[in-house]
Amino acid sequence: MKDKSPLLEMRNISKDFFGNSVLKDVSFKLEKGEILGLVGENGAGKTTLMKILFGMTVIRDTGGYSGEIFLEGKPVSYKTPFEALDDGIGMVHQEFSLLPGFTAAENILLNRESTKNNFMTELFGDRMKNLDRKDMRKRALKAIGKVGVQLHEDMLISDMPVGHKQFTEIARELEKDNIKLLVLDEPTAVLAESEAEILLKSMKKLSSEGISIIFISHRLREIINITDKILILRDGRIIQEKPTSSTNISEIAEAMVGRELEVSKREDVRVFDRTFLSVSRLWVNMPGETVRDVSFDVNEGEIFGIGGLAGQGKLGIPNGIMGLFPGGGEIILDGKKIGLNSPRIALDSGMAFVSEDRRDVGLLLDEPLDWNISFTAMQVQNKFLKPIFGNLIKWRDEKAIQNAAKGFIDALEIKCTGYSQKAQELSGGNQQKICLAKAFIVEPRVLFVSEPTRGIDVGAKKIVLDTLIKNNREKGTTIIMISSELEELRSVCDRIAIVDEGKIAGILPATRPAADFGLLMLGTAPVSGGAE
Amino acid sequence: MLKNDKDNVIKFLETNLVPILFVIIIAFALPLSGFSVRYLFNEIIVRLVRNLFLVLALLLPIMAGMGLNFGMVLGAMAGEIGLIFITDWNITGLHGMFLAMILSIPLSILLGWMCGKILNRAKGREMVTSYILGFFMNGVYQLVVLYGMGSVIPIASDSIVLSRGYGIRNAVNLTGIRQSLDKLLPLKIGTTLIPVATFALIAVLCVFIIWFRRTKLGQDMRAIGQDMAVAEASGIDVARTRIISIIISTVLAGFGMVIYLQNIGTMNTYNSHEQVGMFSIAALLVGGASVNRAKIGNAILGVVLFHLMFVISPMAGKNLIGQAQLGEYFRVFVSYGVISISLVLYAIRKQRDKARAGIALADAQEVRD
Numbered sequence: 001m002k003d004k005s006p007l008l009e010m011r012n013i014s015k016d017f018f019g020n021s022v023l024k025d026v027s028f029k030l031e032k033g034e035i036l037g038l039v040g041e042n043g044a045g046k047t048t049l050m051k052i053l054f055g056m057t058v059i060r061d062t063g064g065y066s067g068e069i070f071l072e073g074k075p076v077s078y079k080t081p082f083e084a085l086d087d088g089i090g091m092v093h094q095e096f097s098l099l100p101g102f103t104a105a106e107n108i109l110l111n112r113e114s115t116k117n118n119f120m121t122e123l124f125g126d127r128m129k130n131l132d133r134k135d136m137r138k139r140a141l142k143a144i145g146k147v148g149v150q151l152h153e154d155m156l157i158s159d160m161p162v163g164h165k166q167f168t169e170i171a172r173e174l175e176k177d178n179i180k181l182l183v184l185d186e187p188t189a190v191l192a193e194s195e196a197e198i199l200l201k202s203m204k205k206l207s208s209e210g211i212s213i214i215f216i217s218h219r220l221r222e223i224i225n226i227t228d229k230i231l232i233l234r235d236g237r238i239i240q241e242k243p244t245s246s247t248n249i250s251e252i253a254e255a256m257v258g259r260e261l262e263v264s265k266r267e268d269v270r271v272f273d274r275t276f277l278s279v280s281r282l283w284v285n286m287p288g289e290t291v292r293d294v295s296f297d298v299n300e301g302e303i304f305g306i307g308g309l310a311g312q313g314k315l316g317i318p319n320g321i322m323g324l325f326p327g328g329g330e331i332i333l334d335g336k337k338i339g340l341n342s343p344r345i346a347l348d349s350g351m352a353f354v355s356e357d358r359r360d361v362g363l364l365l366d367e368p369l370d371w372n373i374s375f376t377a378m379q380v381q382n383k384f385l386k387p388i389f390g391n392l393i394k395w396r397d398e399k400a401i402q403n404a405a406k407g408f409i410d411a412l413e414i415k416c417t418g419y420s421q422k423a424q425e426l427s428g429g430n431q432q433k434i435c436l437a438k439a440f441i442v443e444p445r446v447l448f449v450s451e452p453t454r455g456i457d458v459g460a461k462k463i464v465l466d467t468l469i470k471n472n473r474e475k476g477t478t479i480i481m482i483s484s485e486l487e488e489l490r491s492v493c494d495r496i497a498i499v500d501e502g503k504i505a506g507i508l509p510a511t512r513p514a515a516d517f518g519l520l521m522l523g524t525a526p527v528s529g530g531a532e
Numbered sequence: 533m534l535k536n537d538k539d540n541v542i543k544f545l546e547t548n549l550v551p552i553l554f555v556i557i558i559a560f561a562l563p564l565s566g567f568s569v570r571y572l573f574n575e576i577i578v579r580l581v582r583n584l585f586l587v588l589a590l591l592l593p594i595m596a597g598m599g600l601n602f603g604m605v606l607g608a609m610a611g612e613i614g615l616i617f618i619t620d621w622n623i624t625g626l627h628g629m630f631l632a633m634i635l636s637i638p639l640s641i642l643l644g645w646m647c648g649k650i651l652n653r654a655k656g657r658e659m660v661t662s663y664i665l666g667f668f669m670n671g672v673y674q675l676v677v678l679y680g681m682g683s684v685i686p687i688a689s690d691s692i693v694l695s696r697g698y699g700i701r702n703a704v705n706l707t708g709i710r711q712s713l714d715k716l717l718p719l720k721i722g723t724t725l726i727p728v729a730t731f732a733l734i735a736v737l738c739v740f741i742i743w744f745r746r747t748k749l750g751q752d753m754r755a756i757g758q759d760m761a762v763a764e765a766s767g768i769d770v771a772r773t774r775i776i777s778i779i780i781s782t783v784l785a786g787f788g789m790v791i792y793l794q795n796i797g798t799m800n801t802y803n804s805h806e807q808v809g810m811f812s813i814a815a816l817l818v819g820g821a822s823v824n825r826a827k828i829g830n831a832i833l834g835v836v837l838f839h840l841m842f843v844i845s846p847m848a849g850k851n852l853i854g855q856a857q858l859g860e861y862f863r864v865f866v867s868y869g870v871i872s873i874s875l876v877l878y879a880i881r882k883q884r885d886k887a888r889a890g891i892a893l894a895d896a897q898e899v900r901d
């Protein structure tokens with residue numbers, strides 16, 4: 001197969017956003033049927049590189065790129081994603097683009113529906129063709145089969161848990177029969193481990209059928225398990241390109257970050273004496289993450305972890321307590337009852353939330369970073385407002401806002417051109433860090449952080465977790481951290497609750513062996529019950 | 533299970549609040565009016581013949597997520613202009629009527645295209661924008677009909693031109709085509725005359741709408757109705773598709789206006805179209821439609837309830853407080869009222885729907901105790 005030109009070659013690609021250079025002289029080749037792992041720190045330029053390949057309009061709107069792209073030896077430069085699609089390139093983006101009121105089949109075949117002719121077609125053209133539902137179902141099922149999951153083709157997207165949405169989107173790309181190259185930008189970030197497993201398996205199968213794949217992920221184990229070749233980007237440059245067989249996780253991690261990674265040792269479990277937040281009989285109606293009946297107590301100054309498999313309801317807990325999804329039950333904070341179903345009440349009572357869904361509720365994408373970081377604090381607590389003329393007019397204290405923003409940009413190592421850059425222009429992982437800064441700045445009494453390291457690179461993970469611990473130790477913030485990564489929970493939390501089928505399966509001290517938590521996730525209690 | 537049934541009933545009541553309200557009012561007013569069943573049946577048939585086609589013209593833009601679209605007023609104007617010409621040329625009967633329809637098509641397309649273009653710049657505010665646009669075009673229409681016709685645009689017939697020599701009279705007599713379609717295939721049931729041909733035409737439109745939903749274009753409209761950005765990203769030409777949905781709506785409204793006026797027999801040159809827009813939208817809402825969801829059934833039910841109300845309210849008003857005038861005020865008041873209530877209800881319902889599933893969950897928890 002290697003007789004002639006490779007399937008894809010990108011040669012000397014460079015890109016800058018108004019003088020801020022994010023890709024420098026990137027070149028690589030990809031053979032037919034090969035799986036290429038693309039890794040790098042947050043903001044290294046992975047997504048940008050793929051956007052260039054796929055002809056996304058933001059690239060042209062921001063001044064285009066330099067360098068050449070060859071597909072099967074022929075030079076190409078796509079002006080729109082549609083041209084890339086025509087040439088057999090498919091891309092699944094970091095965020096979803098599905099129609100909630102359409103079924104899986106309708107979404108998979110969106111704008112590529114099967115049709116039948118009728119007399120009107122003669123008169124008014126192809127768009128008057130009838131849909132051929134039977135054939136559409138058949139094609140959708142075939143595409144779903146290629147992904148290798150159980151997915152009902154007639155199910156509405158709005159009824160699906162997040163993993164199924166991701167699979168629907170992948171199926172949509174696979175349905176295109178001319179597909180030669182599939183770009184997957186962090187497809188596993190929203191998947192539970194078991195689901196990710198299925199996806200990886202079907203990627204293997206696709207590559208054996210001759211489809212090439214570019215796979216972006218921050219989970220290095222996945223990268224090692226599945227790819228043929230690994231490309232490491234750092235600050236927009238390729239710093240290592242190696243066949244997967246000749247490297248290993250720690251080598252990749254170090255090359256990515258450019259320094260040796262220290263492993264932090266956790267402290268012993270602390271003891272607390274005062275219950276601060278008490279949740280009883282909580283239910284939350286969050287589609288795909290239903291909470292049925294959850295009760296737990298969190299101590300003042302504790303870091304409390306909530307884990308569990310995807311879809312079991314762990315995400316519903318903070319979303320319900322913060323009033324983002326309808327719910328009921330009783331929440332008592334520092335002896336006072338807190339009303340549910342109102343984000344404002346939750347915020348006013350001193351709770352803050354960093355959502356797992358940074359696209360929807362996290363950021364004002366069109367606004368600058370300092371504004372994003374300070375917005376909630378200003379709204380809820382009147383922070384950063386200078387009174388003039390007694391208390392008649394309140395003036396925004398720009399200087400203080402900017403200084404605070406600068407502080408967080410340094411502390412969390414947020415990669416940006418400065419505090420006045422728009423949130424939209426940050427890489428996925430750096431947007432996530434802004435969300436954290438936004439919550440820290442209100443100095444909440446209780447901070448909920450949901451999936452704080454999702455989409456964050458190996459190096460920055462430690463920074464994020466350390467910032468959480470620092471906040472807890474120095475400011476005494478009570479933290480409730482929800483994560484699907486057990487190891488992460490075990491490294492920072494004092495106690496961890498495991499959620500199963502919308503209920504708490506057990507609460508254990510974080511020092512207990514990982515296997516005990518694993519058993520709880522599977523619905524079997526470990527031999528000697530939990531603390532509490 | 534029982535609880536579930538109760539929930540379903542509540543949900544049904546809620547989504548159909550407006551139609552239910554109308555049924556209740558009618559149930560009260562009906563005996564007061566003292567009309568006979570035969571008379572009312574007759575009236576309902578007449579109203580359906582007159583209005584249903586117009587109301588059905590509203591359905592496609594709703595499907596494309598453009599809400600209740602006052603752009604149909606533009607189509608109605610086009611229909612009227614067609615009628616002015618055939619009256620002037622003295623072409624009568626079915627020929628005249630169909631010629632008026634054909635004449636309205638290019639004008640409807642032009643106006644619809646323009647309206648669509650403007651609405652594409654006002655995404656998310658289509659209803660208000662089209663309402664204002666209707667007002668504005670009404671001015672243009674008046675300019676053309678009141679000053680242009682008979683001066684720039686040749687109109688020969690004295691009977692429709694104002695005595696000053698240009699401009700169309702306030703009322704145009706359509707005796708030439710009066711009920712030419714209705715009387716084509718008459719069917720008598722008792723004393724009621726059923727205009728079979730008109731109903732057949734309406735039925736054709738219904739079939740067209742059902743069929744249209746299953747076409748590629750219909751599917752694209754549904755997709756756009758849900759999320760314009762996603763539809764755009766999949767390669768659907770959103771702007772164009774939205775314009776097409778408005779054009780189909782204005783063309784149908786033009787036909788509807790011709791059917792409406794051939795039944796009445798006289799044309800109120802400067803007022804008919806405005807009224808028709810508002811009454812059609814109100815009727816559709818009374819039938820239980822909402823800003824983002826409307827079916828053929830809503831249109832039929834709406835026309836029956838809305839107009840039944842107007843038939844009986846003057847009499848009921850007279851018999852109750854001795855004033856028939858009340859009915860007329862009532863009509864305008866109710867139309868605006870219904871439109872506003874429906875918009876408010878739509879907003880409330882959207883929130884409520886979110887909460888409902890949650891309440892079910894809470895119930896499930898209680899049962900286990």
Ligand SMILES: Nc1ncnc2c1ncn2[C@@H]1O[C@H](COP(=O)(O)OP(=O)(O)OP(=O)(O)O)[C@@H](O)[C@H]1O
Nearest residue numbers: 017022042043044045046047048425426427428429
């Ligand atoms: N539209 C834009 N305007 C200005 N700068 C941008 C824009 N989009 C991206 N950037 C910048 O380009 C750099 C690379 O971003 P990119 O999204 O490619 O990172 P990434 O490697 O995908 O990171 P992550 O792992 O966090 O998703 C970042 O510093 C980002 O701020």
Ligand SMILES: [Mg+2]
Nearest residue numbers: 046047427428
């Ligand atoms: Mg990215």
